[in-house]
Structures are given as structure tokens and as C-alpha cells.
Amino acid sequence: MDLSVQQLRMLREVSIRGTIAAAADGLGYTPSAVSQQLGGIEKSTGIAVLERVGRNVQLTDEGRELVRHAEMVIRHLEQAEVALERMQTEATGRLEIAVMESVANSMLGPLIVELTARHPALDVRTREAFGEDPTLLVRNGEVDACFTVDHPAAPMARREGLDYVGLFRDWFRLALPEQLARDREVGPIEDIAGFADERWIAPPWDDRCGRVVIQSCRLAGFEPDIAHSIDDYPASLELVAAGIGVALVPDLALRYVPESVRIVNPAVPICRTVDLAVRASSRDRPAIAALLDVAAAVVARSGLDHD
Amino acid sequence: MDLSVQQLRMLREVSIRGTIAAAADGLGYTPSAVSQQLGGIEKSTGIAVLERVGRNVQLTDEGRELVRHAEMVIRHLEQAEVALERMQTEATGRLEIAVMESVANSMLGPLIVELTARHPALDVRTREAFGEDPTLLVRNGEVDACFTVDHPAAPMARREGLDYVGLFRDWFRLALPEQLARDREVGPIEDIAGFADERWIAPPWDDRCGRVVIQSCRLAGFEPDIAHSIDDYPASLELVAAGIGVALVPDLALRYVPESVRIVNPAVPICRTVDLAVRASSRDRPAIAALLDVAAAVVARSGLDHD
DNA sequence: GCCCACCCATCAGTCCAGCTGATCGATTCA
DNA sequence: TGAATCGATCAGCTGGACTGATGGGTGGGC
Numbered sequence: 001m002d003l004s005v006q007q008l009r010m011l012r013e014v015s016i017r018g019t020i021a022a023a024a025d026g027l028g029y030t031p032s033a034v035s036q037q038l039g040g041i042e043k044s045t046g047i048a049v050l051e052r053v054g055r056n057v058q059l060t061d062e063g064r065e066l067v068r069h070a071e072m073v074i075r076h077l078e079q080a081e082v083a084l085e086r087m088q089t090e091a092t093g094r095l096e097i098a099v100m101e102s103v104a105n106s107m108l109g110p111l112i113v114e115l116t117a118r119h120p121a122l123d124v125r126t127r128e129a130f131g132e133d134p135t136l137l138v139r140n141g142e143v144d145a146c147f148t149v150d151h152p153a154a155p156m157a158r159r160e161g162l163d164y165v166g167l168f169r170d171w172f173r174l175a176l177p178e179q180l181a182r183d184r185e186v187g188p189i190e191d192i193a194g195f196a197d198e199r200w201i202a203p204p205w206d207d208r209c210g211r212v213v214i215q216s217c218r219l220a221g222f223e224p225d226i227a228h229s230i231d232d233y234p235a236s237l238e239l240v241a242a243g244i245g246v247a248l249v250p251d252l253a254l255r256y257v258p259e260s261v262r263i264v265n266p267a268v269p270i271c272r273t274v275d276l277a278v279r280a281s282s283r284d285r286p287a288i289a290a291l292l293d294v295a296a297a298v299v300a301r302s303g304l305d306h307d
Numbered sequence: 308m309d310l311s312v313q314q315l316r317m318l319r320e321v322s323i324r325g326t327i328a329a330a331a332d333g334l335g336y337t338p339s340a341v342s343q344q345l346g347g348i349e350k351s352t353g354i355a356v357l358e359r360v361g362r363n364v365q366l367t368d369e370g371r372e373l374v375r376h377a378e379m380v381i382r383h384l385e386q387a388e389v390a391l392e393r394m395q396t397e398a399t400g401r402l403e404i405a406v407m408e409s410v411a412n413s414m415l416g417p418l419i420v421e422l423t424a425r426h427p428a429l430d431v432r433t434r435e436a437f438g439e440d441p442t443l444l445v446r447n448g449e450v451d452a453c454f455t456v457d458h459p460a461a462p463m464a465r466r467e468g469l470d471y472v473g474l475f476r477d478w479f480r481l482a483l484p485e486q487l488a489r490d491r492e493v494g495p496i497e498d499i500a501g502f503a504d505e506r507w508i509a510p511p512w513d514d515r516c517g518r519v520v521i522q523s524c525r526l527a528g529f530e531p532d533i534a535h536s537i538d539d540y541p542a543s544l545e546l547v548a549a550g551i552g553v554a555l556v557p558d559l560a561l562r563y564v565p566e567s568v569r570i571v572n573p574a575v576p577i578c579r580t581v582d583l584a585v586r587a588s589s590r591d592r593p594a595i596a597a598l599l600d601v602a603a604a605v606v607a608r609s610g611l612d613h614d
Numbered sequence: 615g616c617c618c619a620c621c622c623a624t625c626a627g628t629c630c631a632g633c634t635g636a637t638c639g640a641t642t643c644a
Numbered sequence: 645t646g647a648a649t650c651g652a653t654c655a656g657c658t659g660g661a662c663t664g665a666t667g668g669g670t671g672g673g674c
Binding site: 003004005045051053062065066068069072076077080081083084093094140141144161279282285287 | 310311312315352354358360365366367368369371372373375376377379380383384386387388390391392394395400401447448451468586588589592594595
């Protein structure tokens, strides 16, 4: 059996207006059409939804139950149409963001709060991208946006079809053990070449964050001795605090600086950039425009170095 | 614009399988059919739900949003079909009972509890029939069942097309002021003719409950002096307790008998009958059968005089 | 009590939506 | 560059859906 929406619509109209003739009139058909469609329900299901009483018809229990379901079907169908229309002009629909780069998670909360406050009709969701490349998820449409981190010193390949919208710059600082800083009488700005002989703590070399350290050191004229390969900046800071080595750490990772760690600025500034990646084809969608808008506002309010 | 379920089904299949060719294969159509249907969405709505990327297609944001709504529509459509099928063999669907005759309200609670316990898929509801004739509501299909009270001494007109299923008999007792009972030295069984000269308390004469009192008195050979016309049995009992008059009160109204009221049995038994009225056409529906079944069980368990 | 009005079911006929099959342009892979 | 695959489009056909006419059945009015 296979119920059609047309059949449900007619049945519902009969349920409202009472007679087939009135339903036909209301729907702009002839009674014959309605009668045939409703007869089709019984023919295909084997279940009578109408019964004649006097010269009128009346819904059976099954018919009334079917009307209740019909209401749902028709309502969802109408909702689908209005949702489609509204998406063109208003920030509505679902907006899913892949989160992975921990760098942006600090602004994720304020972003969602303000986004839903400004656009209540927007269904904002996040999704953890376990291991997967979040830009690929954006590209494939599984999510609508993701944060990306790029290092000008070791730029990543940008995926075709995506727009990368700059949010802010995150500056690297040189983290030194307090004892070392005192011994060397370091100032607020230091050439990292001065620490060429120290042991370095850096993310793994196969990570873009790791390569930027190596690149920066080579640019300063030396090859760093990366004695400890750690992906986690807070953990790196703990090692620095323990006097085990020196590290380059971005501002965003410096919210909690352990004691006995001295932070100084590299003479040659090093930064990474944080972007929002969205499909180029979806940039004119109001919901995406709202996302970029609010993200920029959150960056400005956070006092970050907006791009 | 007018989206069809077929279009939504095809769009959803494309969203699942990735390509139009695969979707067509999955649905048993040619790619041409799917392509035309999906093209129809854009033609009718003016909104592109697909975009070509390479030699494949990809859903736009609007397309993905539409798929989410499509899932709902299709799911409800399937649910409508299974609900229809299940109603034939199981006690499912909505079962609405009109409540008005307060007589049956004492068994309404246990009835609903046991009905939902035995048939969890049944959606049992009640509806107050303000002023309307509840049997008319049943006849019109606005509800599925209602309780009715009939008096063999003054039988009501039974509505055509409805089945009245007897539940139990409710016996009338004679309520006397204790002082009067003591003065007259009444026994456990008394001919009501002995109280022909007393003032009577009874429901209004235009009520069937009122007429049964007059009928019974006439049967006993006298015309009662109905000094107080009250529709409410508890209130009547209070008047009896105050020594204002005598009354005929059914058992169901005697759950709380005030002090200084003596209850005796009429020599000629008087009763009213409580029935469940359902549409004759719905008696073979499992849900209705379950209702009648459980109602009978509740009556038996309550120790009522089942019919 | 009869007749007319009304309602619904059915049937033949028409029309259009939706499918198939073929063709073509575009893209990817070897 | 050639072969394969994908999607869009077009012509053509089929079946579903609606119209209009007919007939059975019921209810209200004179």
C-alpha cells in the first residue's frame, strides 16, 4: 500500500467539512475526484476510512486516526516549504560547526551564545571531528563551518571550494624558565637566536605547529635541538617551568602561565592566524553571514588581534 | 510551489547515496527520473537544492535543510500506514471517552489505569461534554464512547447506530431523617407508600432521574409532594439529614452518608442501569473491545451489580 | 405520500505528470 | 588522449488523476 499526500489532504478536508461535496468544493475539485481518491485508500489498504450514513459519509475510527497522522504529514510538508523560503532571507536552519582545533574553543562559547541570542531561529550545533580533517567535513557538507589555524611561516594547503575568513592573529611568545631568564638577564624582547644552544620543547615536527618552530629558528639562523616533542601547550609550559627547556607558545595558550616561567617577545614576530572555513557556495546564505558577523564581533570584543 | 513526497524521497536518497545514479538505482528508477524530479524542486521553488561539483552533485545548504524536513514527512507517512494496519489487530490509536454523567466518574479512574496498563499503545483520553448530549458526540465520532444512565421506569430513547453495553445496576435506597425513622419505627425494608404524606426531595421533573422518582411513587399509588428540586444527590442527603424531607438516592451516591440519615430499602426495588455507548460500527475494533472488556472487569472488581 | 434536492459511487474520456531510453556535454582516471 | 562515468535534456509513452455524466439512495418539503 502507498498512501499519497493528496489522499490524506482530501481525507482531512472531508473530516473538517463533513461531506465529500463540501471537501471537493473547498479543495477546488469535483466530488468525483475526492470520492475516487478516498476510494483509493480503501483499495490500496483494504481498510475502510469512510462509511455511508444516510446520504452522507462519516469517518470510521481508522479514518479519524489516519486524519491525525495526515495533519502531521501535511504540517511537516508545509514547514519544509516555509523553511526553504525563510532560509533565503533570514538566518534560519541548522548551522553545524566542527570543533577540533582547541585554539578556537575559547571563543566557541561566546560565539554560540551570541549567535543564538541574535538569531533565535538558528539551530546552532557543534560536532567533534575525531581525527577527520574538519575542512573536509565542511567541503562535504557534513558541517557548515570549522575553525582553521594557519602559520604564515608554514602555510597549509587551502581546500578548493572553501572560503577562509580571517578572524584574528595569535602571536607566539618565548617561554623561558625564570632561572634561565634571570641568569641571562633577558629583556622584554629577545632574539631567539640567543637560545640556539638551549633544549627546545615543541609540538611534533609533522604537525604544522611544530614546523613553525623549526622554520622560525632556521630563519633566525640555527637548527633547534627539539628535546621534547609535545602537542599540548599547557604541558609544554609545565616543562618550561621545571627548567627543562624553552618553548614558543602562542598567546591563546598563555591564559594560565605557571610560576617561574618568564614570557618575552621574539625580536622577529611570529604568529599564527585563525580563520573560519565555510563553503564558498554558502557565503550568501544569511545564516552563514550571521556566523561570520558574530564571530568578528566576538573577536573584537575579546580584544584579539583581528585580522 | 508544491513539493511532492516523491521529490523529497528522491532528494533524501541522493543525500544518502551521494550521487543521482546511485539514488536512482536504490529507488528502482532511472537517473533521468531522479534528475527531473530534483530539477522540479528548483523549478517550482526557485531554490537550488543541488549543485554540480565535478561530475557529481552535492546538496546545497537548502538541500540539506530540506532533507531534514523530508525525513519527518516520510517518517510520518510511514507511521500513518503502520498505525492504520495495527488498528486492525491491536488495541492502538486514540480512544476518547466523553464524561458527564457523574455516576460513572467513580469508575473512570480505575478504568483508565487498567486500560493503559493492559494496552500501552492505546492513547486514552477523556473529554468533558459541556451541555452536549454525549451520545451525539459518540454518534458523530467526536468521541468513541460515553457512559449513559437509564431508568427502566422511565427509559430513554436509544440512539440509532449506537450499541449500549450494560455495565451494572445501581439500586435506589430510601433516605429518611433519623428522627423520622425512629418515630415511625421503620424496618430495613419499607413500602415507599408509607411516606406519601412526607415532603420529598428529588431531581427536577424534566430530568430522567427526577421522573423515576415520580414514576416509582405513582407505581406505589401516590403522588409525591416534591418540595425541593435538587439535581445533586449529596446535597439532597444533607437536606434529609436536616430533617427537611425524604429522598430516593442510588447506591453510587451513598459513598458518604451524613449522620442522622437512615437508609432503608424500598419494598419494590427501583434501579437505574449504567451502560457504555459505542458506535455499532466500531465494536469489532480491538481498542473498543478492550474498553468493554476492561470496563466489565472493573465493574466485577468493584463489587457492583453487573448487568 | 410523493417528488425534488442532495449526496455519493461509478464509468468513460481526457489530460498531464512522471517515467524510460537515447543523446550530449562535462569530468575523471588510466 | 581515450574510455568511462555522471548528470542534464529531449522525445515519447504510460498510467494516474481529474472532469462530466449517470444512477442509486436518502431526506426534507409541499
